[in-house]
Amino acid sequence: MADFDWKHLLKRGLILALEDRTRAETLKASLLVRDHAGLDKKRGRELEGQARFRMVEQGFEEVCVLFGGQPLVGGVIPNSSLKIFQPFMRFGGDGPGVIFGLAAMPERSKLPNKNRSRLAGVTLNFNLTPSFDFDGSGPKPGDIFVLFLVARDREQSGKLDEIAIGVIDATYEQFLFYERLDKFLADDADAAEPVPASIVSPSETGLVRLKAKVKPFVPPESPPEVDDETGKAWSVSCDTGGRIECA
DSSP: OOSSOGGGGSOHHHHHHHHHHHHHHHHHHHHHHHHHTOOOHHHHHHHHHHHHHHHHHHHHHHHHHHTTOEEOGGGBOTTSOOBOOSOOEEEOSSSSOEEEEEEEESSTTOOOOOOHHHHHHHGGGGGGSOOOOTTSOSOOSSOEEEEEEEEEOSSSTTOEEEEEEEEEOTTSSSEEEEEEHHHHHHHHOOOOOOOOGGGOOHHHHTOOOOOSSOOOOOOTTSOOOEEOTTOOEEEEOGGGTTOEEEO
């Protein structure tokens, strides 16, 4: 989708921390309204939605800063005059980077509502969207705009239905990239190269190897069975004076 590994800039630890903080703030907003607002159900849900986004938004900003995210200076999209009014955080050094924002989806896989900040953000994705740049004035390849997307659970207050990572095209008409958080994290998981068992000693692996065939425990009063050449099982019975009997 882009000519650099933008997913690598959104570290696994960052995404996991954002997920934990987002779920916690969502529950906190629900309990806050339920226990202290004193509103009826309709007004309570409206207030919960407003409180939830503001609490999640602050958590998003604080977590991103902890993981090295840089707030956009002066609330302006880099290399443009487009202003933003939400906390967008930049990840990346001197080269191409990610402008990372937060958005609430009306339901899973649905585009979040347009606002001035997001409309400014998606202009960075101009080079990802099929278009004709006849006069050369369109944004050049560089940073892309990526969203941390959250959809509330309509059935359970204080719960989330889905969290995802998405990239919206420059015309704000469709997702160019959309992955549920579990899929995004699975793709980003650090998978170590497995070492062939033939060159690893048991002491190095720390594993206990079981014998292929384990003899069952037989108490002393019941001597083990003896197989003769015919394959029949025989046993010594104490009740018969030590005579050998067929089992």
